[in-house]
Amino acid sequence: MRRVLGWIAPALILGVLVFLIFGPLANLLLWAVAEKWFYPHLLPSEWGFAFWRRVFSARSVAWEALGNSVLVAICTVLASLALAIPAGYALARLALPARGVILLVFLIPQAFPNLTVYVNIARLFYQWGLNGTLFGVVLVHTVHGLVFAVWIASAAFADISREMEQAARSIGAGPWRTFIDISLPQALPGLMAAAIFVFLESLDEFTGSYFVGAPDVQMMPLMLYSAGAGGNYQIASITALVLLVPSLVFMLVVERFLKADVLARIGK
Structure with a gap:
């Protein structure tokens, strides 16, 4: 039990650090390929690269x-x-x-x-x-x-x-x-x-x-x-x-x- 408890605390700290570092990056990646994403959905309802084409279009x-x-x-x-x-x-x-x-x-x-x-x-x-x-x-x-x-x-x-x-x-x-x-x-x-x-x-x-x-x-x-x-x-x-x-x-x-x-x- 002591060994288990000794591993839980470092694992929780590591998990929090990973979330703080990679959480915003994951959210950034999701928004980059999301065409429709409204509350209360946890993930985009429609995916695609339409906004990529809009950003790098000839008129942009x-x-x-x-x-x-x-x-x-x-x-x-x-x-x-x-x-x-x-x-x-x-x-x-x-x-x-x-x-x-x-x-x-x-x-x-x-x-x-x-x-x-x-x-x-x-x-x-x-x-x-x-x-x-x-x-x-x-x-x-x-x-x-x-x-x-x-x-x-x-x-x-x-x-x-x-x-x-x-x-x-x-x-x-x-x-x-x-x-x-x-x-x-x-x-x-x-x-x-x-x-x-x-x-x-x-x-x-x-x-x-x-x-x-x-x-x-x-x-x-x-x-x-x-x-x-x-x-x-x-x-x-x-x-x-x-x-x-x-x-x-x-x-x-x-x-x-x-x-x-x-x-x-x-x-x-």
């Missing part, structure tokens, strides 16, 4: 929103890495007097509620003519993505063996050649992980896209919000699944490339 904005979301995410990754690679290398390799303060500066956009930050950014962008443009959305996403990019890049470069760099310099390689041939290849797994984090953060970013891009720039998170607010749960579920797929794929890649020792160096 889904293709434009998906294209804009992917394009903005790619541009955000390129802009973030262009700034994060030199910044991360300098923070990891140079004896900067206020290194901790510099790292904290990149956390400032995360230290305040996103709504208050983006409202003021939208006001400035309106004055500069950047509201309703893809370039403006990329700028906002880049500010948000630099937090991941700089912190992970600095940890990746800090994990590089200094002996290999010194050996390259001792046989005549200059600073640039040493960086390209020695430092950058060793830091590449961490930089790939940073790029994936920034891509996923940009792909799912709603608040900045709404205040800077809407209504001129169609984005998948905006489409998801509009469908959910309008009670179109099938369309909202389909849009959420489209956003969920790259997140799951890329998180598996991150788990493979981002090592525990690199994570341990973040912020040091």
Whole structure:
């Protein structure tokens, strides 16, 4: 009896955790293929893919929103890495007097509620003519993505063996050649992980896209919000699944490339 009771409690806890994690996903999948589902039915009364055809029809904005979301995410990754690679290398390799303060500066956009930050950014962008443009959305996403990019890049470069760099310099390689041939290849797994984090953060970013891009720039998170607010749960579920797929794929890649020792160096 004690053994049975000892197994019941862990089993109940595990069951609750599984329900909390996979319950919403199961509900999402059901709504994505439900054509009619009304209370008090526990399952849809009619199944089908009519809403999938409606979402991805030629007259729908889904293709434009998906294209804009992917394009903005790619541009955000390129802009973030262009700034994060030199910044991360300098923070990891140079004896900067206020290194901790510099790292904290990149956390400032995360230290305040996103709504208050983006409202003021939208006001400035309106004055500069950047509201309703893809370039403006990329700028906002880049500010948000630099937090991941700089912190992970600095940890990746800090994990590089200094002996290999010194050996390259001792046989005549200059600073640039040493960086390209020695430092950058060793830091590449961490930089790939940073790029994936920034891509996923940009792909799912709603608040900045709404205040800077809407209504001129169609984005998948905006489409998801509009469908959910309008009670179109099938369309909202389909849009959420489209956003969920790259997140799951890329998180598996991150788990493979981002090592525990690199994570341990973040912020040091």
